[in-house]
Structures are given as structure tokens and as C-alpha cells.
Amino acid sequence: MLSGIIILSVNPMPTLAPQDPKNLSWKNYLTLCKPNVVLEMLFTALVGMLLAVPGMPPLTTVFYGITGIALAASSAAAINHFIDRKADAQMARTENRPLPKGQLSAASVLVFAVVLGVLSMLLLVLMVNVLTAVLTFLSLFGYAIVYTLYLKRATPQNIVIGGAFGATPPLLGWAAVTGSVHPHALLLALLIFVWTPPHFWALAIARKDEYAKVNIPMLPVTHGVEFTRLQILLYTILLLIASLLPYLTGMSGLLYLAGAVPLGLFFIYLAVLMMRTKSNKTAMQTFGYSIVYITALFAVLLIDHYFKFSL
Numbered sequence: 001m002l003s004g005i006i007i008l009s010v011n012p013m014p015t016l017a018p019q020d021p022k023n024l025s026w027k028n029y030l031t032l033c034k035p036n037v038v039l040e041m042l043f044t045a046l047v048g049m050l051l052a053v054p055g056m057p058p059l060t061t062v063f064y065g066i067t068g069i070a071l072a073a074s075s076a077a078a079i080n081h082f083i084d085r086k087a088d089a090q091m092a093r094t095e096n097r098p099l100p101k102g103q104l105s106a107a108s109v110l111v112f113a114v115v116l117g118v119l120s121m122l123l124l125v126l127m128v129n130v131l132t133a134v135l136t137f138l139s140l141f142g143y144a145i146v147y148t149l150y151l152k153r154a155t156p157q158n159i160v161i162g163g164a165f166g167a168t169p170p171l172l173g174w175a176a177v178t179g180s181v182h183p184h185a186l187l188l189a190l191l192i193f194v195w196t197p198p199h200f201w202a203l204a205i206a207r208k209d210e211y212a213k214v215n216i217p218m219l220p221v222t223h224g225v226e227f228t229r230l231q232i233l234l235y236t237i238l239l240l241i242a243s244l245l246p247y248l249t250g251m252s253g254l255l256y257l258a259g260a261v262p263l264g265l266f267f268i269y270l271a272v273l274m275m276r277t278k279s280n281k282t283a284m285q286t287f288g289y290s291i292v293y294i295t296a297l298f299a300v301l302l303i304d305h306y307f308k309f310s311l
Helices: 002-010 026-032 035-051 059-083 106-127 130-154 158-166 169-178 183-206 208-213 219-223 225-243 254-277 280-310
Strands: none
Touching: 026 059, 026 106, 035 059, 035 169, 035 183, 035 280, 059 106, 059 130, 059 169, 106 130, 130 158, 130 169, 158 183, 169 183, 183 208, 183 219, 183 225, 183 254, 183 280, 208 219, 219 225, 225 254, 254 280
């Protein structure tokens, strides 16, 4: 509810004509939730839950925890649509979203986001635990307000700082099962935090002109594409080092290490290829692989975890 109040104070709600009932499709509301992004977040949250215990966590906790986190992530995504509606209308990548297309009103999007957020908090407090609810709220508020409303337009390091909020799903999953914040949960969040800049900057290179058009200071816009490619390479090297920590701390075993190293080396290879070819096509290939990378890395963590405890 607080997030809705703050947004209203910055972006007064416009008076809009009544909506065409044909536009009130559930698909428009699903689009607001950014389902592809949320599903990836939920996968890492689920991995956090499963890694938190030697066997299987209680299924009721998993169900309510995942549902609460999903509602919060969807609320944050809808708020992001609301705040960015004017910029989205000017960018080819986002011009077909429900708000720029006039398929939903700003008021209905905001109400939808607030309802999802309130339901998320109620579910997590009543059915999971207060710690998970508090951490989830901080993540929601951080992404929807601190990042989208301020950081995104304030600094080219927006995605680095804001990445801290997007890195929380495995931490939330771990807290949902154990009611605590464990160093291993923080390590999982660290992996996503380090992964986020090379993941997003690869896309930002390919969409540089669009971000410049709407005055969003993404790194390729403010510091140039060459500098951004170098940063991507450096971050992929740092990511490979960070991905060794689960093995070095005893959290995971050799099976994980055997998967993490080649996954990281190929990410570095693509970053080097970006510096050599200097094409948007390679940038998009790197962006696409980054999604495969984080999914595969967490999958290997999970496989190693259950293999270890089955021996």
C-alpha cells in the first residue's frame, strides 16, 4: 500500500475514458506480471527452499511461500509498468505493452498492483513467516520504487545497485523454509547480484538508441558501447570466481563444480566475442545465454545437493 501512495504522489493519475470491455482481458493483466521474469525468479526461490534442508521442505510451506513471492514479484512488475508507461510508449521493445496500447488504464494497473502486493504480504505473514514477508516487501519496494522510480533515471550504475533487490528470490525461499538468513542463502543471492549487470548490459547495448531516446542513462548511453563491453567481460570473470564459492565453502560438491566452471567459461567466451565482433547480434546472443546460464547454474546446484544427500 505504501508503494502505491508514493507512486501516486509522483505520477498523478490521469483521467482516462472508460475502457472497452474487450480490452479487459486476463492476458493483459498477465502481461503486467512479466511472467517470464517472474518464473525465473520463482525457480531460484524454489532452489533456495530446496537447498535449505537436507531432504524435502514441507510442501505447504513451499506452496504458500512460492505463491506469496510470485504475487509480490507480479506486483512489483505491474508497478514497473505503471511508472514506465510513458517511456514504454516510445521504445520498440515495450510499445506493445498494455498501458502504451491503451488496453488497460493507469488506474486499473495501479489497483491491480496494490491488490497483489497486499495479498502477498497477508499470505506470507499468515502462512509462512514474518521474516519472509519483511524481506519480500523490502525487495518489492526496492525494485518497484527505489530502482524503477529513482535509480533507473539517476545513475548508469542503476542496474548494479538495483540488482541487489532482484537478487533476493533464493534468499526469500531459504527464509520461507527455515525462518532465518543463512550465509549460504546470501551466497545464492550474491550469484544473481553479480550475474545481473552482464545479463542486462548485453541487452542494453542492443537497445542503446531506445534508452537514449527516453533519457534513461544506461551504461552504453552514458559511457559508450566499448566501455560497456569491457565491463561485461570483467563481470563475467568476477561471476566465474563467485560461482566457485559454493564449492569452496563446502555448500556444494564436485558435481556442481563440474557444471559451474564450463558454464562460466562459455559466458566469458561470449563476452570476449562481443568485444571482437562489436555487433548487436552477438550482444543479444550473450543476453540469451545469460538466462540459460543462471538457470543451469541453479539447476546444477540443486542436482548436486540431492546427489550429495542421496549417497
